Amino acid sequence: MKTTRPPLPSFPVATAQPSRASHWHYWRTDTAGIVELASWHGGGSLGLRPHFHDEAQLVFVLAGARSFLIGNRAITVSAGKAACIPAHVLHAPLANGTAETRCLNLYLPATGATDSLRVVDIREHWRITEGTGIRPAAVLRDFDALSPTIGNPERPKREDDSLRLALTTSRGRIGDLAASLGRSREDFSRRVSHAVGVAPHRFRLLARLNLARRLLRADEPIAAVAAETDFADQSHLGRLFRATFGTTPGRYRHG
Template identity: 45%
Template sequence: MTPLPFPATPGARAHQVWDYRRPAGGGIVELGTVRGLDVALPVHFHREDQLTFVLAGRRRFVIAGEMCEAGPGEGVHIPADLPHRSLRGAEEVVCVNLYTPPGLHAASDLIAGLARHWRRTGGLGWADLTRIAEEHRHSLGTGLEPASLFTGCDAWDSVGEAARRAGMSREGYSRRFRKEHGVPPHAFRLQDRLNEARGLLRAGEPIAAVAADTGFTDQSHLGRCFRRAFGVTPGRYRAG
């Protein structure tokens, strides 16, 4: 079994909490490995389903206003496009995040499969993750990305225009949007652009071009926003 690439000692890479890999197989878009104490991230979302499986410590999330925790041998499923944030705990966390196309896997069964393997063997390897994911893949799943919560690209350019299309005032539209999605429209739009950048970086596009294509002022602007949302720089993420 090839183990996951966690550092041997807690302090070995304390400055780098997140790493990302793109395995072949299992329908997995990418894997994120997390080890550290300060694993807090602000409100963000992914275009993929996120399945977090904890190996050590406790992972804590706020999802739709509710606290959700998972300890060793437990997991959390966060559906695609659902804003959430993660919190720092009192002890070091070791976990793996699987990012999969929306609805392609039976999330609870996949997490249960990971738990059974972890209890039986005491560990997880890359091959284990892809094999277990493949075992719980829906045979008829399309893996298509969910539709945008806005009705057309123009609505992203102006909250006022989106409000007019909805027949609401700007203030009323913003209040309703925040109540339904947990973040105001402009913050959701920023996260959507960051997810677009994430996909382009996975495809190997140059960082400067990605910044321009996704509406950021420059490469540095993209870098600041990207690291805040996902815990790594665009360059490190692209290299994954």
């Protein structure tokens, strides 16, 4: 049965065209069904590290193109198209040589969001004009019908979910966690790498960074967030946060 999503607003063109900067611009909205939004205007790619989000990510490309490596698949999303990257799916932005790219990301709660990797043509479902802005509501409403999936190796399996849960709820050593599950460290690491695309310690780091995002959205002080997510200090969190999400914790918190 298809999930009914709440209506979405129109996003003014000015909002989707931030000034050129070397970082992503994130901001929150009171609209039900959207966790946050992000925009970027620049050339090529920021070269962010492979990462995942706890939310489903919709990428609307307004000009130029965005490219991603998802699993062993490289995909390119050109202007007039949108991509859905399901929650917890590892992806890495790729440089594509495009001189200028503008994109708008919507982050939706994982529950109820589409769980298939998709790229769809949305030119008939939106318009960009000075007086009207961007209206993604029709795209989201019809997303599942617009295009078949382009492969679904990323759909989480029950065992994959169990591994994610074990890694995020335990703060002990990886070897001890593997032993508690009746596996050797090497076997456990292979299974985690196959399931989530990265080694256990890297997955834990990304999970901590995603937790930091949630705490910063709740307006927690940056130093407190660094301590709660087990980073050495605020500077340590800041370096890894920017390398992964393209902005500093301070800019993100005040988005």
